[in-house]
Structure formats: structure tokens, C-alpha cells
Amino acid sequence: MSTIANSNPTDGGPSRYHARSLVIWARTNLFARPIDVILTSGIALAAVALIWAVLPWAILDATWQGSSRADCRPDAACWAFIINRSGQFIYGFYPATERWRVDLVFLAFAAALLVLLNRRLAGKQVAAAFLILVFPFLSFVLLHGGIGGLPRVTTEKWGGLSLTILLGVAGIVVSFPIAIVLALGRQSEMPVLRWASVGYIEICRGLPLIAVLFMARILLPYAFPPGTEFDPLALAVVGIILFESAYLAEVFRGGLQAIPKGQAEAASAIGFGYWRTAIYITLPQMLRMVVPGIVNNAIALLKNTTLVVILGLFEVLNIVAAGAADPDWLGLHAEGYIFVGLVFWTLCFGMSRYSQRLERDMRSAERA
Amino acid sequence: MVLAAQRPILEIAGLNKWFGAMHALRDIDLSITAGEKIVVCGPSGSGKSTIVRCVNALERYQTGEVRLEGRLVNADCDSLLSVRREVGMVFQSFNLFPHLSVIDNVTLGPRKLLKIGREEAEHRAMELLARVRLADQARKVPSQLSGGQQQRVAIARALAMRPKLMLFDEPTSALDPEMVKEVLDVMMSLAHEGMTMICVTHEMGFARAVADRIVFMADGAIQETALPEAFFCGDCCARARQFISHVMKERLASQPGEP
Numbered sequence: 360m361s362t363i364a365n366s367n368p369t370d371g372g373p374s375r376y377h378a379r380s381l382v383i384w385a386r387t388n389l390f391a392r393p394i395d396v397i398l399t400s401g402i403a404l405a406a407v408a409l410i411w412a413v414l415p416w417a418i419l420d421a422t423w424q425g426s427s428r429a430d431c432r433p434d435a436a437c438w439a440f441i442i443n444r445s446g447q448f449i450y451g452f453y454p455a456t457e458r459w460r461v462d463l464v465f466l467a468f469a470a471a472l473l474v475l476l477n478r479r480l481a482g483k484q485v486a487a488a489f490l491i492l493v494f495p496f497l498s499f500v501l502l503h504g505g506i507g508g509l510p511r512v513t514t515e516k517w518g519g520l521s522l523t524i525l526l527g528v529a530g531i532v533v534s535f536p537i538a539i540v541l542a543l544g545r546q547s548e549m550p551v552l553r554w555a556s557v558g559y560i561e562i563c564r565g566l567p568l569i570a571v572l573f574m575a576r577i578l579l580p581y582a583f584p585p586g587t588e589f590d591p592l593a594l595a596v597v598g599i600i601l602f603e604s605a606y607l608a609e610v611f612r613g614g615l616q617a618i619p620k621g622q623a624e625a626a627s628a629i630g631f632g633y634w635r636t637a638i639y640i641t642l643p644q645m646l647r648m649v650v651p652g653i654v655n656n657a658i659a660l661l662k663n664t665t666l667v668v669i670l671g672l673f674e675v676l677n678i679v680a681a682g683a684a685d686p687d688w689l690g691l692h693a694e695g696y697i698f699v700g701l702v703f704w705t706l707c708f709g710m711s712r713y714s715q716r717l718e719r720d721m722r723s724a725e726r727a
Numbered sequence: 728m729v730l731a732a733q734r735p736i737l738e739i740a741g742l743n744k745w746f747g748a749m750h751a752l753r754d755i756d757l758s759i760t761a762g763e764k765i766v767v768c769g770p771s772g773s774g775k776s777t778i779v780r781c782v783n784a785l786e787r788y789q790t791g792e793v794r795l796e797g798r799l800v801n802a803d804c805d806s807l808l809s810v811r812r813e814v815g816m817v818f819q820s821f822n823l824f825p826h827l828s829v830i831d832n833v834t835l836g837p838r839k840l841l842k843i844g845r846e847e848a849e850h851r852a853m854e855l856l857a858r859v860r861l862a863d864q865a866r867k868v869p870s871q872l873s874g875g876q877q878q879r880v881a882i883a884r885a886l887a888m889r890p891k892l893m894l895f896d897e898p899t900s901a902l903d904p905e906m907v908k909e910v911l912d913v914m915m916s917l918a919h920e921g922m923t924m925i926c927v928t929h930e931m932g933f934a935r936a937v938a939d940r941i942v943f944m945a946d947g948a949i950q951e952t953a954l955p956e957a958f959f960c961g962d963c964c965a966r967a968r969q970f971i972s973h974v975m976k977e978r979l980a981s982q983p984g985e986p
Contacts, residue, residue, distance in 0.1 A: 624785055625822035625881075629836040629888060630812035639835060644826050724868075 427687040440691045441698045444682050448698075451518020451673055457510065461521050464498040468528060476713070478720060491536055495529065514592035518673035520702060526664040526674065530599040531607075531657050537600065538607035543637060545612055556608070563605035571598045572669045591670040599667075603660055610652035614645035647721055654714035658707045675699055736761045736892060736923055737782065741791035744777060751777050752788065753948040759892070764924045766934040769944035770970060775927040776819075778944075779894040782925070783814045795892070812840055815885030819897040821877040823869040823884070829856070830865040833884045841888070848887075855883040859913050875906030879913055886917075893917070895926040929974050935959055943967040 389399045420435035423442060431437035441448070450458050471494065474486040502525075505511035517525070544556030563571075575594040580587065618641055626636040665676040673681060679695040682688060735758035742755035752774050759765055767775045780786040781793055784802045793800040800810050824832050833852035837843045843851075856862045859879035861872075869877055878898055885893060895914065899907040911933050918924060918937040928934065934941055934955060941958045943951040943966075951963050961968055 619820075619822075621818060621820055621822035622824065625816075625818065625824070627785060628783055628811060628814075628816035628818075629884070630808050630840050631836075632808050635839060639839065640824055644824075647826060 428689060428691065436694055436697075437688075437691050438694060440682070440688045440694055444679075444688070447519060447682065448675060448679055449520045451522055451678060452516040453512060453518070453521070454510075454516070457504070457512055460501050460504070460509070460512075464501055465521070465524070467497070468494065476717070478724075490532060495533060498525075514590050515671075517592060519678050520675040522667075522672065523661070523664050523674040523676075524706075526595060526599060526667060527657065527661040529596050530603045530660050530664070531653075533596075533600050534604035534607050537604040538611055539642065541604060541608035542611035542615055545608065546615060560605045560608050563601050564609065566602070568598070568602045568663050569666050569669065571602050572666055576670055591667075591672055595667040595670050595672055599660070599664070602663075603656065606656055606659075607653070610649050610656060611645060613652065614649040615641060617648055618644050650714055650717055650721070654710050658710055661706060661710075662703060675702060735759055736796055737925075738794045739778070739782070739791070740794075742778075742781060742788055742793065743790040744774075744781065744786065744788040751947050752781070753946070755791070755949060757942065757949065757952075759923060759925065761891075761923055762921050763939045764918050764922075764937050765926070765940050765942055766938040767925065767927045767942045767944060768929060768931075768934065768970070768974075769950075773944040774947040775944050776896050777947075779816070779896050779925055779927055782892075782894055783811045783816055785816075812836075812888055813891045815888060815890035815893045817878070817881050817885055817893070817895045817898045819900050821869075821874070821881045821901070823877055823880055825869050827868070828865070829861065829867055829869065829872070829880050832869065832880060833887045836884070836888050852883070852887060855886050856880070858886075858916075859883045860909075873906060874902045875909045878902065878906075878910045882910075882913055882917070892923045892925070895924065895928065897927050897929075899928065899930060931959070931971065931974055931978075943970065945970075 388395075390396050416435050418436075420432055422431040422435065422437050422439050425431055425437070425439035426443065428437065428440070431439055446455065446458075450461055453461060468490075471486045471490045474480045474482055475490065500506060501509070502517065503512060503514070541556045541560055544552045545560065547553045547556070572595065575589075575598045576591075579589065579594070622640055622644065623636055626640040631639065664674055667674055668677045676699050679699050680692070683690065683692045683695045737757075737759045739755055739757040742752055743750070744752040755774075755778060757765075757778070767778065769775050777786055781788050782795075782800065784793075784800050784807055787802045795810050795813065798806050798810060800807065804810075823829075824835070827835065830849060830852050833855060834845070834848040837848045837851065838845060853862055853865060856865055859882055861876060861879055861883070864872060864876060864880075869880065872880065882898075898914070899910050902910065907930065911930060914924075914926070914933065915937055924937075926933070926938075938955050941951075941953050941955055942949055943953070943958070943963065945966055951958075951967050953963050953967075957963060958967065959971065961971075
């Protein structure tokens with residue numbers, strides 16, 4: 360009875376109504392039975408104790424400005440380390456005067472992604488074509504330079520968060536078309552094509568990425584004349600693409616198999632051949648279905664990029680770890696790893712939330 | 728002229744098909760002239776659907792031949808895609824493309840295969856949708872339509888390719904009883920406009936009203952080819968009579984309100 364009376368919006372002002380309904384919600388969900396009261400207060404106490412213990416170290420007594428470890432209080436966090444080195448953590452050893460090129464590449468990527476993912480913006484096909492066909496080459500030319508008056512920046516200078524994102528984006532964007540071909544190949548009626556696809560997928564999927572990278576570093580030189588030098592970044596990108604395309608191919612195959620057979624039959628009955636059926640009927644339906652799988656893979660891949668340390672590359676985790684070995688900032692591993700953890704968590708959580716929204720939008724689009 | 732008109736649009740000769748060890752079609756011979764309407768009926772598993780699926784080579788067959796206007800139709804021939812464009816098909820389970828709006832379902836084939844511009848294709852699609860009385864639903868997606876509406880969109884989609892022959896594979900079997908009529912009405916008006924049709928259906932009222940010939944199948948073979956008058960007056964084989972009375976009884980059972 361009291362619920363009915365209290366849920367009347369005319370009862371008091373809107374803010375009062377809101378506060379009241381919050382109390383009711385807490386009463387019914389958090390304090391309904393004695394066991395709920397015990398659990399709720401126990402967890403609340405634990406949370407308060409944890410914050411009480413961490414807050415002084417992390418925020419209240421922490422040092423935010425300084426030029427070396429000596430400026431920091433020894434008993435609290437030294438965020439000055441992160442702030443002081445943020446340029447390096449983001450851009451690696453990329454020359455400071457050329458960092459605009461990195462910014463430009465990410466701006467272009469973000470713009471294409473925005474067009475692709477925002478339902479209200481037109482030009483999805485152009486954005487997708489740009490992202491898959493133009494963007495990889497454009498970004499390489501821009502980052503590497505050596506053409507059109509841009510100073511050359513060799514790949515061992517690339518690093519930090521921008522390298523992490525670069526590896527993740529390159530891994531997904533380049534793997535995407537390869538994985539579609541592999542998934543279609545795996546379902547092909549031509550035995551040679553099918554066996555080749557199955558063989559590729561099963562071999563690359565059965566190896567840990569770390570093993571692929573080790574092989575690229577240790578075994579590959581044996582296969583070439585002595586003295587042949589490989590760019591470590593190129594090895595990392597190729598290794599990641601080999602690995603990622605096999606995983607994505609399986610995600611896509613699952614989606615293709617979930618499409619009712621009648622869809623391809625209806626397309627055939629109209630007169631569509633194999634490619635038109637794939638492009639207009641099966642692939643668009645498949646891609647809608649596998650959004651959660653793609654995002655799941657992207658999250659896993661982003662975290663896997665830390666393994667390129669094997670090839671001597673300094674992506675964000677390794678550059679922060681290296682920074683903590685710098686005599687000026689020696690021993691600040693805790694701050695460094697907390698920072699890296701937050702960076703990865705933010706990126707992954709963002710992707711995960713976005714994919715949830717995308718799924719919701721698509722469900723309502725098919726209904727509405 | 729008369730001779731040309733009587734030349735069959737579709738000729739099926741000596742058709743045999745096996746699903747593994749199961750002999751699904753036995754020595755089927757059937758030919759249809761332009762404008763003719765044929766209803767294929769028979770108990771389930773008798774091979775009715777398999778015949779229409781062989782006409783546009785959705786199924787492979789092992790011996791015999793299917794010819795559309797003299798051109799051989801089988802799953803391996805080069806002209807297969809062009810033959811399929813000239814044969815419209817309506818499925819039991821509609822098979823609309825769920826990711827496309829109703830109008831895009833109808834215009835996709837004409838735009839991509841007949842290379843008709845979007846504007847003209849949409850104009851023609853709207854005419855077809857008006858014909859199946861769904862012009863007001865053009866911008867919706869299939870999942871928002873009822874089964875009967877979806878099946879009518881599927882008919883419009885098939886007609887958009889301007890087919891010479893329409894195949895209906897149990898178009899009303901998946902529908903709720905109250906939606907059967909709206910689909911049959913569209914099929915009847917299509918028949919009256921002179922479309923050449925092969926319909927696999929159990930709707931005997933429809934068969935009596937539009938069929939030029941009724942083909943009765945059982946066990947993968949054509950048991951009887953009869954004019955509707957003869958077929959429904961019991962002037963046919965015993966199995967067909969048994970089938971008709973069975974279907975009629977089912978109709979009565981499902982519609983207790985009608986006498």
C-alpha cells in the first residue's frame with residue numbers, strides 16, 4: 360500500500376519523489392530480510408575500509424608535480440612520474456616535433472569510426488572502404504614519412520599508447536577482410552579452398568600469440584640468408600594479423616552458420632550468384648550477428664599487444680615499465696602498473712559498453 | 728503464331744532425383760505452356776516441393792532434363808543465373824531478407840541484376856506493393872509484418888524480376904488460417920492476369936478456381952494429371968480420392984464455424 364502511495368508523482372516535488380523512491384528501492388532490494396541487511400552492511404563496511412586505506416596513498420598525500428623521484432613523498436603515490444613522462448607513454452620515442460602526425464592518424468581513424476558507428480551519419484560504405492583499403496597505407500606513409508618532405512621516423516622510435524592502439528587497430532582492420540575470405544573459404548564447396556582455409560585457421564588458432572611472435576623473432580631469420588634484417592614492427596603486425604584473422608574467421612563462420620538456409624535460397628531464386636548473395640544477403644546479416652564476438656576479440660587482442668615486448672617493441676606497458684627503471688624515477692612500478700591498468704581497463708570497458716549499445720540499437724532497428 | 732504460343736515454356740522430361748538412397752522423384756514428365764496454371768498436390772513427402780525446386784535448380788537432379796524455353800536448367804550450367812531471373816519463386820517460409828526494408832527486399836534484385844536505377848526500381852516496387860495491397864508498409868522491416876503480409880511481399884519481390892513463370896512452394900502452409908485468404912487472393916488475381924504458375928498447395932478451393940490442370944503426386948511419381956472438374960468429381964484414381972477427402976476433412980476440422 361505504501362508503495363502505491365509513494366509512487367504517486369504528485370506526492371511532494373520531483374526531487375523529493377526521487378529521493379523517496381530511492382529509499383523504497385533500497386528497502387526492497389538491499390534491506391528486505393535480515394540476511395540482506397548483514398550482506399549489505401558487510402560489503403559497505405569493506406568498501407569503506409578499502410577506500411580509507413587506499414585514498415591517502417592514491418590521492419590525498421600523492422605528489423602530482425616534480426621532476427624526479429626525490430620530489431615525491433616516499434609514503435604516497437608519485438603521479439608526477441606519470442605526468443612527467445606522459446608524452447613518452449603516449450608517443451614512445453617519436454620526435455616531439457613530429458607528434459602531430461600521430462595525432463592526425465588517430466584523428467582520421469576516430470572520424471572514420473564515428474561515421475561507421477553513429478547511426479545518424481551517412482556515408483557508411485565510404486567510411487568502411489576508407490578504413491579497410493586506404494587507412495592502413497595512409498597511416499603508414501604518414502607515420503613512417505620519408506616521402507613528400509616528411510622526415511623519416513623509423514619504426515623503432517614508435518612506441519607507447521599510440522603503438523598499442525596502432526597494433527590493435529591494424530590487427531582488427533587488416534584481419535577483417537582476410538577473416539571474411541577464410542570464413543567463406545571454410546564453407547566453400549571447393550575442397551582445395553576449404554582445406555586450405557581449415558588448415559590455416561586450425562594452425563594459427565592452435566598457437567598462442569606469444570609463440571607466433573617468438574617464431575617470428577627466432578625461426579624466421581633461419582629461413583632467410585644470413586644478415587637479412589626484419590623490421591620488428593612489421594614482424595609484430597604480421598604475427599598479430601596471422602593470429603587474429605584465424606580467430607575472427609571462426610567468429611564469422613559461427614555467424615554465417617546461424618543464417619537460415621532459406622536466405623541463400625531466396626537470393627538464388629532471384630538470380631543472385633555466389634558473390635552477390637554473400638555481399639548483399641549473407642555477410643550483412645552475419646556481421647550484425649557477430650558484433651559481440653568481434654568486440655570480444657578486439658578486447659582480447661588489445662591486451663595481447665603487450666606481448667610484442669618479445670620483439671623489442673615498447674608499447675604502453677613496456678614503456679612504462681622501462682620508465683620505472685630510469686634512475687630518476689627508479690622503483691615507481693606500482694604507479695606505472697596502476698596507470699597502465701587504468702588505460703587498458705578504460706579502453707576495454709569503452710569497447711564493451713559501445714558494443715552493448717550497438718546491440719541494443721540493432722535489436723530495436725529490426726523491431727522498429 | 729498459334730504454334731509459337733503452344734510451345735511449352737517449361738518442359739520436364741524423364742526427371743529422376745535421389746536423396747541418398749531415397750528415390751525422391753521418379754520419371755517425371757511435365758510440360759507447361761505460357762499462361763497455364765498447374766496445381767501440384769499430394770501427401771507430404773510425395774516430391775511436390777522437390778519438383779518445383781528442380782525447376783530453378785535449387786535442387787540437383789540426377790537424370791532427365793528440365794528446359795525453360797528450350798534452355799537446359801541444371802545446377803552446373805552457365806545459363807543458370809539468367810534462367811533463375813526469369814523464374815520467380817515463393818517459399819513456404821517467406822524467406823524475406825530481415826536486414827532490408829520491405830521496399831529494399833523488392834528492389835534489390837532489379838537494381839543489382841537488371842541494373843535498373845534506384846528511383847525507377849522503387850517506383851515499380853511501389854506499384855507491385857500496391858498490387859499486393861501493402862503500399863503503406865514499404866518502409867517497414869519484415870519482422871514488423873504479419874505472416875500473410877510477409878508472404879505478399881515475397882510475391883512482390885518475385886514479380887519485381889518480371890518472371891515468365893512463377894513457382895509457389897506451399898505458400899500458405901506456414902500461415903495462420905485467417906491469413907491464408909489474403910495470400911490466395913493475390914495469387915488468384917495474378918492467375919487472372921495470365922501469369923504462368925506452378926503451385927504446390929493443399930488449398931483445394933484455390934485449385935478448383937484457377938488450375939488448368941491438377942497434378943496429383945505420391946511416392947515421388949505423378950499418379951494422375953487431371954482437369955479440375957474431373958479431379959474433384961472423383962473421376963480419378965483411388966489414392967487421389969482418398970487424399971481429397973482427407974484434405975477436406977482437415978479443412979472442416981480447422982474451421983468449425985463453417986458448415
